Amino acid sequence: MTTFPMRRQRPLDPPDEFGVLREQGSMHRMTYPDGHEGWLVTGYGAARAILADNRFSNRTELQHQAIPARAAIAEQFKAQMPDTNRQPGMFLRMDPPEHTRFRKLLTGQFTVRRMKGLEPRIAEITEERLDTMTAPADLVEDFALPIPSLVICELLGVPYEDRETFQRDSATLLSLDGDVGSLIAAYQDLAGYLYGLIAKKRAQPDEALLSGLLDLEDDELLGVAFLLLIAGHETTANMLGLGTFALLTNPAQLALMRDDPSAVDNGVEELLRYLTIIHAGPGRAALEDVEIDGHQIKAGETVTISLPSANRDPAHFEAPDRLDLTRSATGHLTFGHGIHQCLGQQLARIEMRIAFPALLRRFPGLRLACAPSEVPMRSDMAIYGVHRLPVTW
Amino acid sequence: MEIKADTDVCIGAGMCALTAPEVFDQSEEEGTVVVLVSPVPEGQEALVRRAVQQCPSGAISV
Ligand code: HEM
Ligand code: SF4
Numbered sequence: 001m002t003t004f005p006m007r008r009q010r011p012l013d014p015p016d017e018f019g020v021l022r023e024q025g026s027m028h029r030m031t032y033p034d035g036h037e038g039w040l041v042t043g044y045g046a047a048r049a050i051l052a053d054n055r056f057s058n059r060t061e062l063q064h065q066a067i068p069a070r071a072a073i074a075e076q077f078k079a080q081m082p083d084t085n086r087q088p089g090m091f092l093r094m095d096p097p098e099h100t101r102f103r104k105l106l107t108g109q110f111t112v113r114r115m116k117g118l119e120p121r122i123a124e125i126t127e128e129r130l131d132t133m134t135a136p137a138d139l140v141e142d143f144a145l146p147i148p149s150l151v152i153c154e155l156l157g158v159p160y161e162d163r164e165t166f167q168r169d170s171a172t173l174l175s176l177d178g179d180v181g182s183l184i185a186a187y188q189d190l191a192g193y194l195y196g197l198i199a200k201k202r203a204q205p206d207e208a209l210l211s212g213l214l215d216l217e218d219d220e221l222l223g224v225a226f227l228l229l230i231a232g233h234e235t236t237a238n239m240l241g242l243g244t245f246a247l248l249t250n251p252a253q254l255a256l257m258r259d260d261p262s263a264v265d266n267g268v269e270e271l272l273r274y275l276t277i278i279h280a281g282p283g284r285a286a287l288e289d290v291e292i293d294g295h296q297i298k299a300g301e302t303v304t305i306s307l308p309s310a311n312r313d314p315a316h317f318e319a320p321d322r323l324d325l326t327r328s329a330t331g332h333l334t335f336g337h338g339i340h341q342c343l344g345q346q347l348a349r350i351e352m353r354i355a356f357p358a359l360l361r362r363f364p365g366l367r368l369a370c371a372p373s374e375v376p377m378r379s380d381m382a383i384y385g386v387h388r389l390p391v392t393w
Numbered sequence: 394m395e396i397k398a399d400t401d402v403c404i405g406a407g408m409c410a411l412t413a414p415e416v417f418d419q420s421e422e423e424g425t426v427v428v429l430v431s432p433v434p435e436g437q438e439a440l441v442r443r444a445v446q447q448c449p450s451g452a453i454s455v
Contacts, residue, residue: 107405107424
């Protein structure tokens with residue numbers, strides 16, 4: 001019986017244990033911190049099959065938590081905040097048909113074409129950030145975090161001046177080892193802020209996305225806003241920070257991203273595959289007995305899917321541990337698969353396709369301002385990345 | 394090659410429109426799949442097969 005591997009040997013590779021397990025098979029019995037005997041999924045095929053299978057539920061209350069520090073906190077959080085178990089608009093944690101209702105409300109706002117329409121504004125935001133940067137800099141604070149934050153604020157209609165609140169609170173909520181007191185405080189603070197914002201939109205609707213959802217109940221709108229605001233800035237921010245770190249330590253790949261416009265789109269897909277920043281889950285709970293890859297999963301058992309491991313499966317990607325911006329990375333599971341596949345993926349793609357080349361072309365001499373081993377990694381966070389990236393040029 | 398698309402199943406992820414933009418679009422309102430041309434024009438078959446493979450919800454088939 002295994003437990004969930006968390007310790008990385010090298011900052012850009014998933015823990016070696018995943019590779020060892022994957023050689024033995026695609027699914028493994030795993031003991032959860034609360035004693036539950038569930039499953040760990042390490043293979044590409046099994047991961048994709050489970051994510052596409054609606055006999056698996058994404059409801060929080062049906063799942064056991066795989067990460068030890070999180071498991072302890074989750075129990076206390078449930079005991080102290082019983083009413084948050086039911087988060088009315090948090091559709092990531094719903095099954096059909098409830099999930100479908102929210103998803104269909106939003107998909108029209110995130111189509112490929114709509115996101116393309118945002119390109120000029122995202123390019124402008126990126127150039128403005130680059131104009132303000134002076135060497136040496138922390139790339140996270142000066143570039144990676146502000147760009148997606150500004151973009152999601154404009155899209156949703158959240159004042160960017162309020163970023164301190166939501167950036168601080170989401171950082172606390174995404175920490176894997178915070179204490180329950182600060183977690184609850186962050187939850188309440190952000191919820192209070194968003195309720196206030198919703199009231200303002202009701203009084204004075206604008207053109208942005210949240211005002212388009214005023215038919216929802218306040219509680220529902222809170223859940224949607226919570227999800228979109230956190231998912232909308234933390235994810236792309238970490239891809240930009242970690243992706244730049246990966247490129248700086250792979251100079252030939254960096255040169256491709258900088259000098260060859262035709263390499264950018266595919267290069268972004270490869271960075272997504274190689275870095276797979278959602279590194280601790282997702283989980284699902286079997287609603288009935290299901291057979292996957294010859295394994296019998298019983299109703300009620302939790303499965304934890306390692307997306308980084310699936311994306312490094314040599315059965316699907318040749319030489320998977322090599323970062324190669326020219327390979328075909330299509331089919332990667334970084335945005336998930338099935339009905340919960342990332343709603344914001346076309347936005348994230350456009351942000352990265354603009355931001356990486358713009359940064360590298362503005363500062364062709366960009367380099368790390370510390371040893372690679374000194375870069376503080378986000379092993380303690382639900383979304384992987386770098387806490388800081390000291391750079392100069 | 395004919396395309397079948399089921400907008401009830403579609404979750405509007407846009408992989409089809411990203412992969413084969415000359416064949417698939419998404420509706421303005423719901424973001425669900427719109428088939429622009431079927432049968433598939435010559436030279437687009439491989440892209441369409443890849444789009445079908447990429448679709449996360451199984452909403453499109455040929
Ligand atoms: C590189 C950036 C991103 C990555 C790697 C990423 C990854 C993911 C993954 C893996 C899931 C599925 C989780 C599961 O199946 O349990 C997901 C869902 C989701 N993502 Fe993202 N995401 C990114 C950017 C964004 C952005 C920019 C937004 C918002 C604008 C966003 C909004 C969402 C939402 C709302 C869901 C839930 C969808 C549903 O349940 O139907 N994401 N994301
Ligand atoms: S890829 Fe599939 S789910 Fe996504 S928009 Fe196209 S048909 Fe719908």
